[in-house]
Amino acid sequence: MTDDLQHWQVRCQQLAAQEMDQDAAHDTSHLQRVWGNAQQLLQHYPQADALVVLAACYLHDVVNLPKSHPDRAQASRMAAERATALLLAQGFPAEKLEPVAHAIAAHSFSARITPATLEAQIVQDADRLDALGPVGLARMFHIGGQLGRTLAHATDPLATERTLDDQQFTLDHIAAKLLQLPPTMQTAAGRQEAERRAQWVADFRQAFVQQWNATPTAQAQG
Template identity: 60%
Template sequence: AVRLDRMRHQLAWMNFPPERLEAVAHAIEAHSFSAGIAAESLEAKIVQDADRLDGLGAVGLARMFYIAGRMGSSLAHPDDPLGRGREFDDRSYALDHIAVKLAKLPGMMQTAGGRALAEERLARLLEFREEFAAESGGMADS
């Protein structure tokens, strides 16, 4: 709430149209996946899609591994990195996060353009996942 108030103040100071302030505030509130707030305006849908596309891209992949390292998670399950014979556990294995969360994002996109880009990015992530599993060969638990 404090950040939104600060944003409103800053935009008003920059002569942003007052009638658009609430739409911008809603877009900011609704953009986060974890917030679980439904995007009601076109602006909010676009910002929400952009946030999810970020998670599906190279920056999102780097962030996934960074956060997994901070949490003390392994890169991947040492015997079954693709989770073909076990339940996924993205708290223990970074690579599992692709299947647990990221693979669901294209179906949650709000715009047709966002959905198309998300499908492309997911295809690259899934290729990366396969390549990682093939190359890791027992090193995935490091």
């Protein structure tokens, strides 16, 4: 990592820690993982501006409204505005402020903003990757608990005879959203990693349901 990137990583980490109203699903560890995901993607796209990606990764949640908040869809736009002001005050390169703001605004699923730059595509993919895999599931159940959702439907956890409802049943979020993420990834490298992580999530869902329904395993039956 270049000296310039290291400098701004420290500054952006400090700004995020000062600004964020942290919870266990959206804390500085989440930001570090998103940047780690982005660094993996940047290896495939060296033409992308790493400084823009770094700043957007660390500041994308400086405004983070609860999922149940009526203005949730506006949170990423609000975060982009706040991040721009913070970076401007720190002397961040002026020509990179708008690309950072766009990447932050476009990262959110609920904002429905199409990422128009490679940097924004990488940031969106990097953030969505943190929703997949073991840590992603831990974050999912944490948020479900915060919102008072039931772990799973008592008798039909796979929603074979009902409509998925992840507003009421946390497990439903896997089929309703998480397993739908891989095709939405903006980069080929992001899609490949998302597919790998989604398979782990799908396997977990099956194992969860087997235990939820108290289904005897083959070994126990034997």
